[in-house]
Amino acid sequence: MSNPILKLDNVVVNVNQNTPEQITILNHLNLTVNDGDFITILGSNGAGKSTLFNAIGGNLKIDEGQISLRDKNITHLSEENRTRFLSRVFQDPKLGTAPRMTVAENLLLAKKRGESRHLTPRGLKQQMAGFAKLTSTMNNGLDERLNTPTGNLSGGQRQALSFLMATLKRPDILLLDEHTAALDPKTSQQLMAATNDRINTEKLTCLMITHHLEDALKYGNRLIVLQDGQITYDVSGAEKEALTQEKLYSFFSDIE
Incomplete structure (x- = not known):
């Protein structure tokens, strides 16, 4: 039923x-x-x-x-x-992420969504192992760029981050x-496969x-x-x- x-x-x-x-x-x-x-x-x-x-x-x-x-x-x-x-991921990779914040800081922000809006560095170190594991599921090197400002990522990595942020709190x-429309065909298919895996795994x-x-x-x-x-x-x-x-x-x- x-x-x-x-x-x-x-x-x-x-x-x-x-x-x-x-x-x-x-x-x-x-x-x-x-x-x-x-x-x-x-x-x-x-x-x-x-x-x-x-x-x-x-x-x-x-x-x-x-x-x-x-x-x-x-x-x-x-x-x-x-x-x-409700979460939404847009066509433009620049939407949905804070460009001057690192990948890990963006993920921490997403993890605290709906809670206190004040973001502090405290607790970030304890989250890094979990964030590395999470970002590795995207299969695009995002897990090696946790300390990189989001504005310095490739379009595909930034869109993958937007997707992870949108689904972090289920x-x-x-x-x-x-x-995936703004990405080249190879990157688009890579993100689509990772998207499908996460949707099915998390039963979203x-x-x-x-x-x-x-x-x-x-x-x-x-x-x-x-x-x-x-x-x-x-x-x-x-x-x-x-x-x-x-x-x-x-x-x-x-x-x-």
Whole structure:
């Protein structure tokens, strides 16, 4: 029996509200996310993918509908309050990390998220062995750069750090917003493999926007297609495993 963790009921988001230029971005969208789901999300430009994440994350108010977490209405909960149970990794590797702080200091900050905001060096040394073990799971040399300012990392290392920071305190919901799109193909695949390992090991509930059809097919237990602000295709299990790129192309033509 699947347990719903996140529900969006008839969610509507408009831009230019009450003007002749009003456009509906999310059009009475319904989505139920079950505990442990790893959902890959495809859709052409303008389909509403980022708007969906902004609505879930609380940095965009919805015009109609309701968003619930474990049957609790969070529709009007602030973005800041949602960070207690939700983490997001963006496309830009520069977002999500503090550039002048070292890798270890960034991880300590993530570990103390939701606690006292005052960061002190005290306790950092005791954490180093654990941080070395954690960063070694990324398989990109990040574990050898714990004392390096984050701004001096490669894009791939910095994005891997953002991902680790987002998952360190095991969020109820993890949003991956094309988090490999800014990386070269080899680095992208390396981070994607490490991402998949951590999601499966920690049994995280994750939604991931991607433009890569092969990643959408390869990863996750469920795949949805967003078109014109609605979910037009939702497939999981054996049906997802039987999917082909050709089948996905039949849904829309302008995905890269």
